[in-house]
Amino acid sequence: MAEQIFFFVFAILAVGSAIAVVSLRNPVHSVISLMVCFLQMAALFVMLRSPFIAVVQVFVYVGAVLVLFLFVIMMLDIAKAGMERFVSGGKLWVIALLGALLLEMVLMISRSRLSAITAPAAGRLTGTVREVGEALFTKYILPFEVVSLILLVALLGAIVLGRKELR
């Protein structure tokens, strides 16, 4: 019961802040809403009994990625950026495209096996770090290594782009 109340608090805040991200005019306010949204996601991960993923969510997304977002956005001319709208009202085809996308997602979710997933065992919040580590380094070693390689390539790309001689 208590868990359900917490779930609704987090879920409503997450959806509300996600809507605020796209509807607020000021980009800095949008980043703050995104931060709130990510924090609620972390809370939902805890409710799904995966505290490790929750902490990583806060660590990586809120602690690092969003700070870099802010870093860049703070350099913008906020007054000018706030005036421009992302989707201008005249473009009907954008709205049609978004509608089609929404329909597709609803169809996909309703036909997927998401509903077959069982609820996590209640009250078990320990040992998850070890489990995640073991799964990553045994069963999912190939995807894990491929992902790290891709990240390394992206890192090198960023360094190459940032070099002064190439500008």
Added chain:
Amino acid sequence: MIELLLIGIKVVVVTLIVFALPLPLTYIERKVAGHIQVRLGPYRVGPHGILQPFADMVKLMFKEDIIPAKADPWLFRIAPVIAMVPAFVVFATIPFGEKVTLPILNYEVNLYISNMDTGILYILAIAGLSVYGIILGGWASNSKYPLLGGLRSSAQMISYELALSFACIGVVMIVNSLSLVDIVKAQSGWHWNILYQPVGFVIFFIAGLAEINRIPFDLPEDEGTLGAGYHAEYSSMRFAFFMLTEYVAMVSMSILIVLLFLGGWDGPAFLPGIVWFLLKVAMLIYIIIWTRFTYPRYRYDQLMSIGWKILLPLSLANILITGLVII
């Protein structure tokens, strides 16, 4: 039911203690500064100036809360709170000692609010959030120097967070657990991690100083070049919240160093564990204050090259060597 009640009481007690700590700390900092610089420090209010922090508190409370006309009013108001909350939330998983039995009720109490499986990761993640208060405070002021202070702090904190986290990995590899209680238990009997991870300790201490914006790394509020940095436009209680955050961060960083490297509440048996713990934390706080009045401030490019070119490679080498030794 009694468990829930106990958690509630612990949260309130810890919050109140942490909230009150900056009062004595400001006094101690000014007194230490005074004696290092061969003067008396605060001396007028109360014997040896001991009531000075209360006088300062009253003064700050009754000052006018000025919001600049061109500031972003919403963010300007909320930024000090955003800075303050993570500094307090960190204490949710910090252990202060072993179990104690309450004298009258005969009930065993753990001296921590929660022993999380991901303790150290949680603390590093949450502590990283306090940078938002500084960035947003600097940006919302809509003024040159605070903005520069905010930008400096975001770059500084991201850079040093890496070295800080990597320094923890060595400890985690030795102890085989992320839980702070396990980390302290593994060090009992003088097997302090500082003996096994001396390089990690040095990296953690230096990166910690940068993370809590203390001299020699206090560039976000560099008075010499930035006026007062990110909080230049703040006054009254909102300014006090920023100061409070800095002192709480200093305390939690000292506690973290004690837990990770100095054996937590481990010590000779003639004093209870909690006393050893508090003594070690007090010593570290003193060292941090001592550093402030001994060393000059680094230049910004020096700060960045120390973080990326010295501390980060050193911490990676430390992880590699620790791994080789363990294998």
